[in-house]
Amino acid sequence: SQQxxxxxxxxxxxxxxxxxxxxxxxxxxxxxxWYRQNxxxxxxxxxxxRSNEREKHSGRLRVTLDTSKxxxxxxxxxxxxxxxxxxxxxxxxxxxGTSYGKLTFGQGTILTVHP
Amino acid sequence: xxxxxxTPKFRVLKTGQSxxxxxxxxxxxxxxxxxxxxxxxxxxLIHYSVGEGTTAKGEVPDGYNVSRLKKQNFLLGLExxxxxxxxxxxxxxxxxxxxxxQHFGDGTRLSIL
Numbered sequence: 001s002q003q004x005x006x007x008x009x010x011x012x013x014x015x016x017x018x019x020x021x022x023x024x025x026x027x028x029x030x031x032x033x034w035y036r037q038n039x040x041x042x043x044x045x046x047x048x049x050r051s052n053e054r055e056k057h058s059g060r061l062r063v064t065l066d067t068s069k070x071x072x073x074x075x076x077x078x079x080x081x082x083x084x085x086x087x088x089x090x091x092x093x094x095x096x097g098t099s100y101g102k103l104t105f106g107q108g109t110i111l112t113v114h115p
Numbered sequence: 116x117x118x119x120x121x122t123p124k125f126r127v128l129k130t131g132q133s134x135x136x137x138x139x140x141x142x143x144x145x146x147x148x149x150x151x152x153x154x155x156x157x158x159x160l161i162h163y164s165v166g167e168g169t170t171a172k173g174e175v176p177d178g179y180n181v182s183r184l185k186k187q188n189f190l191l192g193l194e195x196x197x198x199x200x201x202x203x204x205x206x207x208x209x210x211x212x213x214x215x216x217q218h219f220g221d222g223t224r225l226s227i228l
Contacts (some may be wrong), residue, residue: 030213042119042205042219043158050214088157092213102173103214105150105158 004032004089004106005071014098014111021109023089030092032065033103034076037086038040046074046087071089079113117141121206121220128196128227136191136223138206142188146188146209148173148217151202158205163222164189196227 011090031050035043048061049056049072056063062075071098076083090103119140128134138147138154138219145166150158150173164183180192189208193200203224206215 002142033216035219040221042221043207043217045218047213048216090158095195102160103217104160106156107157 004091004104006087006089006109008109009107010110010112010113012013013079015079015081017079017113019079019083019111020091021074021087021111023072023074023106025072025089025091026070027093029067032051032063033088033090033092034061034063034072034074035088035105037088037108039085043088055058076111079111081113081115084111084113116170119208119218119220121223123202123223126226128193128225130196130198130227132196133192133194134196134225135187135193136154136206136225137189138189138191138208138220140189140208140218141185141187142208142218143208143211144218145186145210146212146215147183148209149179149189149191149206150207151175152205152222153202161191161204179208179228185225197226201225207224 004023004025033048034046037043049065057105060077067071088108091106122137144225148163149161162181167186170181182190203222205222207219209217
């Protein structure tokens, strides 16, 4: 399996601090995506980074990708209580054109931001 | 726009009963997916569809069937529910394949007694 694995499993910080979550995977990928899930809700897409990209930004989010180390990180700057959620990385690979958009999700990092 | 809508939101079944979960999307997406989410397991793909009239098996298809008779709808069926199928089920859709973000519904919480 080339399932992504997030680290840490849980992260607790104070409002205003930065939060960094890491994702490692096992096989070559086409792209890596980060999703957020609030309690009791569905997943919401945050950022997609392709295998030929090294860094992407979206507002307070910064994602890096190191394909040589098969790892990615998600940085949330100046965190807010509303950022409290679970964060998942998902990897997509193209197995000879048969992947058809299949994503493999990690187990997630639970982020708690205290006011 | 509603995005991806799942019905029902909650359901309790007895072992051996059958039911169908409905997913509807209003974004004209070609691809649709059914996942299950269990504690400590992340999301696992059950079945998916790359277009109207097509279905394919995902990672954990056993005990489930699907149908995509209309582009906007993707149905997940449990023919004979088992306690191991107690889970939260998520439907998702995407415009294209693996290069596109997936849009998720809010899930169906299913308990099998």
